Amino acid sequence: MIIAPDQTVDAILRLLGPLDPPEELHKVPGPYLYDQVTAKDRTEIPELLAEARKTEGPILVLAAGSGRITGPLLALDRPLTAVESSLDELTRFDVEKRFGCVVLGASSITLLDPSDRRGLFRKVRECLTPDGRFLMTVANADSHLASENNDGGTFVSALGDDSCLITKESRDTVNGARHVTMIHVSFNEGGTYRSSEYAHDVAFVSRGLLEEETSAEGLNIIERRPVHIATPTPGLNDVELWVCGK
Template identity: 50%
Template sequence: MKTTPERAIDPILEALEGGGPPRVQREIFGIRLYDQIISRDLTEIPEIMAAVRETHGPILELTSGSGRLTRSLSPLGREMSVAEADMTGPKLEETYGCVVLGASYATLLEPRRRKKLFREVNRCLAPEGRFLMSVVNADHRAELEVINRGATISQLDQDSFFVTVESRDALNGALHVSMSHISFNEHGTYRSSEYTSDIAFVSTELIEEELSAEGLGVLERRPITVDPETAGIQELNLWVCAGNQQGQTEVEDRP
């Protein structure tokens, strides 16, 4: 096996020059790869669909990505809109009966962006509407301060696969993910791209405080079935939220 010469030299030159591809370009590549990886993952979809069916009126899906969740929501036959989590672009004036944010995306946002998200969701949520959000319970503390997971190799398609290495710093509540995407072409050459992320796990108490500060309350937390092979996730829940006027004194946790 051999590398393509003109591609192999690029990272070397970038390292020598102290540069690299533009940040936006790297993010786009990473987002596309992530969408491809999770496209066949059904985690959280059954639980989200069950909760959506309990609501009425238009649906707003946040961070729809490649349409993994959209494909399940569309057959419901309800009016649907999509928007990014940072609510950029034209203001959403519609009143939605259900706002959905999957993939535990809220916990990946910086506090300022997360608060803005909650504020905008509350503004465009119908009086009886529901905000559905999947959240990783980061309050679990592992016995070891650092948990390392061996490399996982997964095939994306006939000519490419990726290698994922994850380690969790339980003491600081963070997950480090390193992913190598390797693709082959018809002439026996290959190209490898590396992506790394440090993900901070946000405590559920903090998320609840931020929701409340922006006018939202948690009605209940429903358990989401998680693939045993998923690293670093010991508990995943679907939070069913509403305006504070509909909130209750004690949050219901479903078994």
């Protein structure tokens, strides 16, 4: 009998030894770990820059992380405000200022539950200038949900010479979500290794639902178009840029 290799996260954890309960992936230091993996990924940046150039006035970047998107936008030489990437910060940003362009990249909208998405759309509308634009990248859930493969696979990424990131994804098509677990392993820690585990459920929000939610909060979808995937990623091959206004 040939037994298939066990590639589940449980098997990986057994090899690494006991770990503390996983931390929330999108709390510190989770976002910075994500930024390390995507630091050289140019996906969505050309599209966001092209649309931002068409706007005027200050720019607001939501879920800024360590600056993968914010850095290129600084080249536009306009006043720029960056909101950190924790979910609390993402849904509680200041709406007293007015911005000609608000940017939410990395399909971060899928990290929020329905009430938080509605609240974010409401705040974006309130802080946009009359001719301002809200630029949002969205993973196309409609194509993901059509897939019969419920296992996103296990992937290993090198982070420098002495650490790696093990990523495991599983799909829950019934509830429209994918569960992401990341295990960061650092070697040469006093002759041994150190590991940290992070987990998060990422929603596959249908385009129809996002259309309803943005419209209900006073945002109009002006344009939607595909985003070029610069760094091929398993399970992520259909991302759109949504351009919205009041």
